[in-house]
Amino acid sequence: MKFLIIGGSDAGIAAGLRAHELDPSCDICLVLADEFPNYSICGLPFYLSGETPDWHSLAHRTEFPGISLLPSHTAERIDPKLKTVQVRRKDGNEVEIAYDKLLIGTGARPVRPSIEGFDLPGVFPLHTMEDSFAVHRFLDERQPKSAVIVGAGYIGLEMADALTHRGIHVRIASRTERILATVDPSLGEHVEAEMQKHGVEVFNRVEINSISNSGEQLTVLGTSGFAATVDLVLVAVGVRPNSELGIAAGITTGAKGALQVSRHMETNLPDVYAAGDCVETWHRLLNRNTYLPLGTTAHKQGRTAAENALGHTREFAGSLGTQVVKLFDIVAARTGLLEDEALKAGFDPFTIETTVWDHKAYYPGARELRLRVTGDQQTGKLLGAQLLGHKQSEVSKRVDVFATALFHRMDVEELNELDLSYTPPLSSPWDPIQMASQAWTRALSAAQSTSLQTA
Amino acid sequence: MKFLIIGGSDAGIAAGLRAHELDPSCDICLVLADEFPNYSICGLPFYLSGETPDWHSLAHRTEFPGISLLPSHTAERIDPKLKTVQVRRKDGNEVEIAYDKLLIGTGARPVRPSIEGFDLPGVFPLHTMEDSFAVHRFLDERQPKSAVIVGAGYIGLEMADALTHRGIHVRIASRTERILATVDPSLGEHVEAEMQKHGVEVFNRVEINSISNSGEQLTVLGTSGFAATVDLVLVAVGVRPNSELGIAAGITTGAKGALQVSRHMETNLPDVYAAGDCVETWHRLLNRNTYLPLGTTAHKQGRTAAENALGHTREFAGSLGTQVVKLFDIVAARTGLLEDEALKAGFDPFTIETTVWDHKAYYPGARELRLRVTGDQQTGKLLGAQLLGHKQSEVSKRVDVFATALFHRMDVEELNELDLSYTPPLSSPWDPIQMASQAWTRALSAAQSTSLQTA
Numbered sequence: 001m002k003f004l005i006i007g008g009s010d011a012g013i014a015a016g017l018r019a020h021e022l023d024p025s026c027d028i029c030l031v032l033a034d035e036f037p038n039y040s041i042c043g044l045p046f047y048l049s050g051e052t053p054d055w056h057s058l059a060h061r062t063e064f065p066g067i068s069l070l071p072s073h074t075a076e077r078i079d080p081k082l083k084t085v086q087v088r089r090k091d092g093n094e095v096e097i098a099y100d101k102l103l104i105g106t107g108a109r110p111v112r113p114s115i116e117g118f119d120l121p122g123v124f125p126l127h128t129m130e131d132s133f134a135v136h137r138f139l140d141e142r143q144p145k146s147a148v149i150v151g152a153g154y155i156g157l158e159m160a161d162a163l164t165h166r167g168i169h170v171r172i173a174s175r176t177e178r179i180l181a182t183v184d185p186s187l188g189e190h191v192e193a194e195m196q197k198h199g200v201e202v203f204n205r206v207e208i209n210s211i212s213n214s215g216e217q218l219t220v221l222g223t224s225g226f227a228a229t230v231d232l233v234l235v236a237v238g239v240r241p242n243s244e245l246g247i248a249a250g251i252t253t254g255a256k257g258a259l260q261v262s263r264h265m266e267t268n269l270p271d272v273y274a275a276g277d278c279v280e281t282w283h284r285l286l287n288r289n290t291y292l293p294l295g296t297t298a299h300k301q302g303r304t305a306a307e308n309a310l311g312h313t314r315e316f317a318g319s320l321g322t323q324v325v326k327l328f329d330i331v332a333a334r335t336g337l338l339e340d341e342a343l344k345a346g347f348d349p350f351t352i353e354t355t356v357w358d359h360k361a362y363y364p365g366a367r368e369l370r371l372r373v374t375g376d377q378q379t380g381k382l383l384g385a386q387l388l389g390h391k392q393s394e395v396s397k398r399v400d401v402f403a404t405a406l407f408h409r410m411d412v413e414e415l416n417e418l419d420l421s422y423t424p425p426l427s428s429p430w431d432p433i434q435m436a437s438q439a440w441t442r443a444l445s446a447a448q449s450t451s452l453q454t455a
Numbered sequence: 456m457k458f459l460i461i462g463g464s465d466a467g468i469a470a471g472l473r474a475h476e477l478d479p480s481c482d483i484c485l486v487l488a489d490e491f492p493n494y495s496i497c498g499l500p501f502y503l504s505g506e507t508p509d510w511h512s513l514a515h516r517t518e519f520p521g522i523s524l525l526p527s528h529t530a531e532r533i534d535p536k537l538k539t540v541q542v543r544r545k546d547g548n549e550v551e552i553a554y555d556k557l558l559i560g561t562g563a564r565p566v567r568p569s570i571e572g573f574d575l576p577g578v579f580p581l582h583t584m585e586d587s588f589a590v591h592r593f594l595d596e597r598q599p600k601s602a603v604i605v606g607a608g609y610i611g612l613e614m615a616d617a618l619t620h621r622g623i624h625v626r627i628a629s630r631t632e633r634i635l636a637t638v639d640p641s642l643g644e645h646v647e648a649e650m651q652k653h654g655v656e657v658f659n660r661v662e663i664n665s666i667s668n669s670g671e672q673l674t675v676l677g678t679s680g681f682a683a684t685v686d687l688v689l690v691a692v693g694v695r696p697n698s699e700l701g702i703a704a705g706i707t708t709g710a711k712g713a714l715q716v717s718r719h720m721e722t723n724l725p726d727v728y729a730a731g732d733c734v735e736t737w738h739r740l741l742n743r744n745t746y747l748p749l750g751t752t753a754h755k756q757g758r759t760a761a762e763n764a765l766g767h768t769r770e771f772a773g774s775l776g777t778q779v780v781k782l783f784d785i786v787a788a789r790t791g792l793l794e795d796e797a798l799k800a801g802f803d804p805f806t807i808e809t810t811v812w813d814h815k816a817y818y819p820g821a822r823e824l825r826l827r828v829t830g831d832q833q834t835g836k837l838l839g840a841q842l843l844g845h846k847q848s849e850v851s852k853r854v855d856v857f858a859t860a861l862f863h864r865m866d867v868e869e870l871n872e873l874d875l876s877y878t879p880p881l882s883s884p885w886d887p888i889q890m891a892s893q894a895w896t897r898a899l900s901a902a903q904s905t906s907l908q909t910a
Contacts, residue, residue, distance in 0.1 A: 010884060021897070043879050046818055057817040060884070154878075284874070295884045296877045303871070317872035324876035333876050362512040363501055396881045397852030403874050404859040416758070417772035419739070419858050421779035421788050422751045423609075424498050426851045429465060429515070429750045442476070 001026050003309055004085060004097055005067075006075040006245070007105030008032025009041070010295050011276025013064065014302030015103050015309075020066030022310050028066055029097060031073040031087050036129045037064065042295055044132040045155065048139065049162030055129070055136075078102065078249035080269040101271050101309040104246050104259065105302060108239035108277035108293050113150070115235070117211030122218050123233040126155055135234070144168055144231030148220045150208050151237040152179035154325050157191070159234050160200045161327050169199065171228050173206040173220070175237075182323055183334050184372060186353055187388045194330045239293055241278045254280045256291035263315040265305035273309055275301035284318030285336055285383065285406065286345050292319050322403045324396040331391050333399035336384025336406045339374050350377040350447070354439040356432045358393035360424040369393050371436040375412035377444055382412045385436075394426070401433055412440050456481050458764055459540060459552055460522075461530040461700070462560030463487025464496070465750050466731025468519065469757030470558050470764075475521030477765050483521055484552060486528040486542050491584045492519065497750055499587045500610065503594065504617030510584070510591075533557070533704035535724040556726050556764040559701050559714065560757060563694035563732035563748050568605070570690070572666030577673050578688040581610055590689070599623055599686030603675045605663050606692040607634035609780050612646070614689050615655045616782050626656040626683050628663055628675070630692075637778055638789050639827060641808060642843045649785045694748055696733045709735045711746035718770040720760035728764055730756035739773030740791055740838065740861065741800050747774050777858045779851040786846050788854035791839025791861045794829050805832040805902070809894040811887045813848035815879040824848050826891040830867035832899055837867045840891075849881070856888055867895050 003019050003026055005012045016028050030037075038060045046052040072090035079085070084098050110125040112118065122142075124135050138144070147163050149156045152174030160170045172179060172195070178188030179195070179202055192202050208222040211233055219229045241258040243251075251267045251274070254260045259274045261267055263282050267274050276298035280289035297319050307314040324333035342349035351374040358369040369389035375382050385402035389395045405415055415437040422429050430438070458474050458481055460467045471483050485492075493515045501507040527545035534540070539553050565580040567573065577597075579590050593599070602618050604611045607629030615625045627634060627650070633643030634650070634657055647657050663677040666688055674684045696713040698706075706722045706729070709715045714729045716722055718737050722729050731753035735744035752774050762769040779788035797804035806829040812821040824844035830837050840857035844850045860870055870892035877884050885893070 040815060040817070040879060042877070043815060043817055046879060051819055052817045294877075296874065299884045300872065300874075318874075320874040322874040322876045324878045324881060326878055326880045331881065335874070335876070360495060360498060362495070362498055362507045364506055391880075392847055394849045394852040396876045396878070397849040397856060400873070400875045400886070401852060401855045401859050403876070404856050404863075407873055408859075408863045417755065418855070418862055419751065419755075419773075419775040419777040419790070420855045421777045421790070421851045421858070422497070422749075423779045423781055423786075423851070424495060424501060425781045425846075426779060426786065429754045431855070 001310070002098060002100045003028045003103070004099035004101070005030040005103045005105060006085065007107055007276065008037040008069065008071070009105065009107050009276065010038065010298035011105035011302035011305070012103065013038040013060070014299040015105065015275060015306040016064065016067040018303045018306040019310055022307065022312065024066060026066070026310065029068045029070065031070045031075055031097070033072070033074045034129060035071045037069055037071065039129055041127065044126060045158035045162040047132055048135055048159065049165040051165065055132070075245055078245065078272070080249050080272060083271065102273065103302070103305050103309065104267070104272065104274040104278060105276045105298070106242040106245055106278045108241050110236070111238045111240050113208070113235065113237050115150070115208050115211060117213070118235065120211055120213050120218065122213070122216070122231065123211055123235065125235050126159065127239065138232065139166065142216070142231065146230040147171070147232040147234060148173060148228050148230050150233065150235045152176065153182070153236065153238060155236040156234070157195070157325065157327050159236065160195060164198050164200055168232070171201045171203060171230070173203050173208055173222055173226055175205065175207055177204060179204065180325070180332060183332055183386045183388070184338055187332060187370060187372065187386055190370065190388055191327060191330065191332055194328050198328050239277065241291065241293070243278050246274060246278065254289050258291045260289070264308045264313070265301055265316060266308065273305040275305045282316055282318040284320055292321055294319070294323065296322070317407070320403050320406050322399060324399060326391055329391050330388060331393070331395040332388045333395050334384065334386040335399050335403040336382070337374060338384060338386070342374055342376070342383045347376045347383055348378045349374050349383055350440070350444050352436070352440045352443045354436050356435045357428070358389055358432065359426050360428055363424045367393055369395070369432050371432060373412060373436045373440045375440055380411040380413055382406055382410050382415070398433055412437050456765070457553060457555045458483045458558070459554035459556070460485040460558045460560060461540065462562055462731065463492040463524065463526070464560065464562050464731065465493065465753035466560035466757035467558065468493040468515070469754040470560065470730065470761040471519065471522040473758045473761040474765055477762065477767065479521060481521070481765065484523045484525065486525045486530055486552070488527070488529045489584060490526045492524055492526065494584055496582065499581060500613035500617040502587055503590055503614065504620040506620065510587070530700055533700060533727070535704050535727060538726065557728065558757070558760050558764065559722070559727065559729040559733060560731045560753070561697040561700055561733045563696050565691070566693045566695050568663070568690065568692050570605070570663050570666060572668070573690065575666055575668050575673065577668070577671065577686065578666055578690065580690050581614065582694065593687065594621065597671070597686065601685040602626070602687040602689060603628060603683050603685050605688065605690045607631065608637070608691065608693060610691040611689070612650070612780065612782050614691065615650060619653050619655055623687070624654065626658060626685070628658050628661045628677055628681055630660065630662055632659060634659065635780070635787060638787055638841045638843070639793055642787060642825060642827065642841055645825065645843055646782060646785065646787055649783050653783050694732065696746065696748070698733050701729060701733065709744050713746045715744070719763045719768070720756055720771060721763065728760040730760045737771055737773040739775055747776055749774070749778065751777070772862070775858050775861050777854060779854060781846055784846050785843060786848070786850040787843045788850050789839065789841040790854050790858040791837070792829060793839060793841070797829055797831070797838045802831045802838055803833045804829050804838055805895070805899050807891070807895045807898045809891050811890045812883070813844055813887065814881050815883055818879045822848055824850070824887050826887060828867060828891045828895045830895055835866040835868055837861055837865050837870070853888055867892050
């Protein structure tokens, strides 16, 4: 059986490894457009900050048992009838590769905003290894002192941290009400405070219109009177699916132009699977496809696709949109739905925010942990959780307890029944997760009794 | 409705608070034998180490809304027919308190080992606030330089850490093969290494026979040639239920002499509930009662008892035995069953141990995390997990993800489907939890194919 994989990032490599695990005799061929199989794109900010000095260490792995890797091979055309893929090699020659089963894992690429001057020297997107080499060279050669970062999602904020780490003064221009719009503004406010504490200037509700240069200086102009003259501009305003190859072959698309796939990761073409940032993602709470490109999801989808391609049967269990970011000394994380997302999806959400100690206050080093819990006031079901706290407050694995609870569609109240671990230096007899659950129940009762009194 | 609670620690206070929350008009009276309502017994080692200088801060709370507290009131006799309790006050006088519903939360007391010389000055148990005051006075007045700790469970090991923190040289005498027998010996070995790294001497498979004194020095003798002359001896060899009051009233007992309760926390006496360290605990995986005294469980049982006492219906969801301890710079945690416990319970366990980085190795500060995963090789169900790692490796909340998975009786393989959070400074695209799950599946396949080849 010939299993051909297009794309050498998380989805493709996870699929190849799983296929080899399930059937060591499977003939697995993987073509990737660059020279960097399964590099950690999420690690680029740390390479650029200098915390990860050697880019080679960004490789998630350097051995790919059972996979024939063809680097610098760009897939140009899929013929689903003949079951072949035309591939252009680095030397310009085309080769044709046949397949029994095909996986498309072509990933995503940065959204290119319509900003005048986007192509000027000193203005960079950041998505690929090549992008990061270009930025790295610029940092080394030009030693910029100041930067504007356009976009305040994960990459933009991590780059603000990274450049600050290198002694560069950073201004962030964000279109949203608060930075880090993946969490609610009340938490975003604390993220902003952390950025500002480290010297980063934050400008919200700003749309960048133009970048112009004068010598080596770049002047960035935007709405709300935003104007800054700096040495470097990074643009990180999100990604969109690299779905053209699949579309040209006849694959239907859905949300944001991503390839449509079943929960078995099948496309509408026979024997053609797709996974990762180029496809729609089944959302476990919404019970529908969304576009939610995340490395964790890409790994799972690639693994799932391989299992099905090799004749096993596995459904992708779905994403909860669990995400986490560390910025300076704080960590912000979320899983499930924000209140407004829940509302749009037809739930009847009720959200509380509570601040508790991450561990018993009598033990040194206790820090405040902020939790926002959203549940459905009709059914009592947990819908989502957002946490913000110190980097040593186990924020990310606390959000994972919520994620595991959401996976099983638990009630908010039921979280109290979980047998969670406790020792004074690390938690409380009711973990903050459970204190937040109790706060939710109390606040809901109070709100309901107030509304009864009003009625 | 008069709700009388005997005992002012976790179970009793949790019950009182919940009762008041459910029905502010409920007449809640709580008698406690000492002056310390809801103090954190788990915090005593940190008070004695000096990390928590003021013992007052050990109070989990200082306000008890809706609860009439009667401190220094010792319940002496329950009359279940008249529905009264005889209580002796500090001044020696007896009072009779009537109840509609009664909760017994009398807790546990230290096992008193049959060691000759246990009553000598300088030999201390450690369970109550009074115990800790006695030890604290001794530490202040006598400034001991050396100690033997008898027992290598949580309290014994935390006290080894605490006394070392104060500059005291500590020897631990443990009956078990390795210290911290709540995890498997292969992890216990690493706990020992951590203790030894900080100057603690560990003696395993030692039974202490006698303590004798000469002036202010205590000589401790045990099996395997154990002999030590020191300034202080602490004995922490476990606890047993304080169940005599309930037994005298006619309550039946079960495991280790603990009071028998239903999953509604009812005893066999009408309107008499019991909760916490004095009762049997429903084990969610074993589907039977065990004796498993833990503060987390006591809180949940107290809360559950109150709900039922007030006419609601709630079953105690059961314990998984989730536990965690921090010792010097490491954290060890477990949930569910060890392999030998699973075997005894009739499962067909298979266990692997794997060591992975706690986060992406390219980001500074990555540390090794050891995970032991036990699953059933017939059903694929997760049975338990044990973790050991650095105190900043989110060990405790990682064990809680396993605990939440166990709560829902997940397959080991299914852990891969959990949407867990990832950012390079805190995890990997497959969290260590999932890497361990994959290692378990691979090792099981390998073992099964080897056994097929052999057959």
